[in-house]
Each structure stands twice: as C-alpha cells, then as structure tokens.
Amino acid sequence: xxxxxxxxxxxxxxxxxxxxxxxxxxxxxxxxxxxxxxxxxxxxxxxxxxxxxxxxxxxxxxxxxxxxxxxxxxxxxxxxxxxxxxxxxxxxxxxxxxxxxxxxxxxxxxxxxxxxxxxxxxxxxxxxxxxxxxxxxxxxxxxxxxxxxxxxxxxxxxxxxxxxxxxxxxxxxxxxxxxxxxxxxxxxxxxxxxxxxxxxxxxxxxxxxxxxxxxxxxxxxxxxxxxxxxxxxxxxxxxxxxxxxxxxxxxxxxxxxxxxxxxxxxxxxxxxxxxxxxxxxxxxxxxxxxxxxxxxxxxxxxxxxxxxxxxxxxxxxxx
Numbered sequence: 001x002x003x004x005x006x007x008x009x010x011x012x013x014x015x016x017x018x019x020x021x022x023x024x025x026x027x028x029x030x031x032x033x034x035x036x037x038x039x040x041x042x043x044x045x046x047x048x049x050x051x052x053x054x055x056x057x058x059x060x061x062x063x064x065x066x067x068x069x070x071x072x073x074x075x076x077x078x079x080x081x082x083x084x085x086x087x088x089x090x091x092x093x094x095x096x097x098x099x100x101x102x103x104x105x106x107x108x109x110x111x112x113x114x115x116x117x118x119x120x121x122x123x124x125x126x127x128x129x130x131x132x133x134x135x136x137x138x139x140x141x142x143x144x145x146x147x148x149x150x151x152x153x154x155x156x157x158x159x160x161x162x163x164x165x166x167x168x169x170x171x172x173x174x175x176x177x178x179x180x181x182x183x184x185x186x187x188x189x190x191x192x193x194x195x196x197x198x199x200x201x202x203x204x205x206x207x208x209x210x211x212x213x214x215x216x217x218x219x220x221x222x223x224x225x226x227x228x229x230x231x232x233x234x235x236x237x238x239x240x241x242x243x244x245x246x247x248x249x250x251x252x253x254x255x256x257x258x259x260x261x262x263x264x265x266x267x268x269x270x271x272x273x274x275x276x277x278x279x280x281x282x283x284x285x286x287x288x289x290x291x292x293x294x295x296x297x298x299x300x301x302x303x304x305x306x307x308x309x310x311x312x313x314x315x316x317x318x319x
Contacts, residue, residue: 001126002089002263003114003135005082005100005107006270009281010067010290012079017069020056025065036286040066043287048098048113052106064285068102081282081290082107085269085298086114089130089262092269093305095122097298099290108135112143128152130259141247142240151247152259166226168235173245180210180235184222188212188235210235273297 030038044050049066057069061079071077084107086096096114100106111131118124129144133154144151159168171180171188180188188210217223217232227233238244250256274280279297282290 001086001095001115001128002130002266003084003086003111004131004263004266004270005084005110005134006273007070007072007080007102008083008279008290008294010061010064010079010081011282011285012061012064012067014059014069014077014079016063017059017061017079020058020060023056023060034063034285036064036066036289037062039286039288040064047109048100048106049287052101052109053103066101066287067290070102072102081287081294082110083270083273083290083294083297084110084114085266086111086118087266087269089128089265091305091309092265093309094269094298094302095124097291097294099287099294104134108137108140111135111140115149125149128255128259130263132263136247138238138240138244142243145243145246150250151243152250152256153247154251155244155247157244163228165228166222168237171235173237173241175242180237182212182222182226182233184220186212186216186220188233207239208237210237269301272301277301 025041025044028037028041030041033041040050043066058077059069059079061067061069064079067079067081069077070080080102082100082102084098084100085094086098087094095118098110098114100110111129115126115129125147126149129149129151131151131153133156136151136153136156138156141151141153141155161167166183168180171182174181174187177187178190182188190208190210212233214232217227217230220226277297277300279293282293284290284293
C-alpha cells in the first residue's frame, strides 16, 4: 500500500478571517453558529483537526474555521483541507480516504487511522507501506515496524553536521551493552552509574543522550574530526531508532527503488482528481463537508478504475 496527502482549497477567503492574536473560540455561541462553525467546535479535541497541533494558524476563517491557512505550495497562502489517500499499489484502487487539517502531524496521523480502519473492515494488512519523507518520523516508523509492516519511507534524519565532523552514522551501535562505539574504539554511554536523583536519570522524552568520557576525548588523536568545539562527544538517540534503522536498511535494497516508482500511483490519482474531476476547490464547508466531497470523489475514481479491471461481459447480438 501507499499513502499521500494533497491540499484542496477550502470555500473560504482571507477577507472573512481573523488573525490568531484576535481569535478566541471560547466566545463563539454554538447555538447561533453556522453548521461549519459548530463542526469546528466539535473537532477541537480531535487529532485530525483541533488537537493536531498546539500552534494556532496565522488566520482563522469565519465561515470555515476548521480549514487551515497554509502557504505549503510556496505561493500565495490560502485556506485548505488535506485529502489523504491510502491505495493498493497493485491496481491503484483507493482503499480509504480521510480529510484532515493541512499540517504534517494531522496528515501523518491519518495513516494510523486508515490502516486500522482497513484492517477492521476488509481484513487487509499491507506487507509494504510506501510514502514520502513527511511520513519518516520515528514514531510513525516505529508504529509500522511494530505491526510487521516494512516502511519503504525516507527517514527524517537531522544528524548531519555542517562542519564536516563525524556524524552519528560514523559511530557503531552496540545494542547488547546499550552504547555507541566511536571510530577510535571508545564507548559512549548513557549512564555510567545509578543516580539517586530521578531528575538525572532517563528523561522520558523519547530521546537518550550518550556521552564519552571527557578525559578520553581530550587526548584522542581524532578530536578535531569528532568534537573540536566541545570537551567530549555527545550523541542523541531517539526512542524509535531501531525502526529508523530498519527503514534505512530497506532504502539500500532493490525493492526500495521499485517502491518509489509505485508511489507515483497515488500522485497520479491526485492529478486526476484535480485536473479531470475538477476538485481544486471544495464546495462544502466544515470537516464533514470536506470528508463528504473527498469520499464521493474517491468513489468516482474507484468506479472508473474498477470498470477497467473488471470490464462488463460482451453481449452477443442475435441474428
């Protein structure tokens, strides 16, 4: 299976909006509010909309406040929703569709929602999951690997160092002893003794920091290649680093190259959605209106696809 998201412009404009410093949802009277505004209030605690991020959008529309003000297309900003497709890469059939806010957290979160729904409804669990880099976060990769789904997804990795010194990939991970080994053979450990003060122990924030001994780094012949501006080398390891490594290993396989070509099938569906079906801007407002339009459009695309896969039997003319 493959997943991706595409921005669809909402039926809203900047002239009828409020900047974030002036917006206050608590002052809205739900009894007198339009349907789209009531739906906005109902989705404030949902992961696909209000709870997807604590960051407030720069502008909030009066007519459709659940839509997201975005400039993701590197052009003029606009209000939008994200249309998320989960497809079968063998035939390009859309297995599930979900509307969310147009931010990465909501789009990535819809992956879990759709995979869970497809498994419950159709009993389908993919062997592969194909997506672009936006889905390559540690928690997402960990969720997939935990369910025995191979993530053919580029990993979001910010371990690169602009000064040319050794990166985390130059250090060997020793899982048995919970430590990194530097190219010079020295160990970087997370803890070298048990702390009585809980605040000095594990952080519980999903990351762990491994440190080398100061006296070892100070006399190391490779200090200028490793940590020229620090007393000792430190390496941060994410909680889902094992899953991230699984994705990195898969990226070196021949199947990964095939997966990246198959990912274009979902992009082609979005191109067909906008150019042929003409769904460049929504006609309905609110999360329910967006989901209704996305579902109807996906249904039309599937009917077209299934008509080609299973053509109608030819009837013979009677003489």
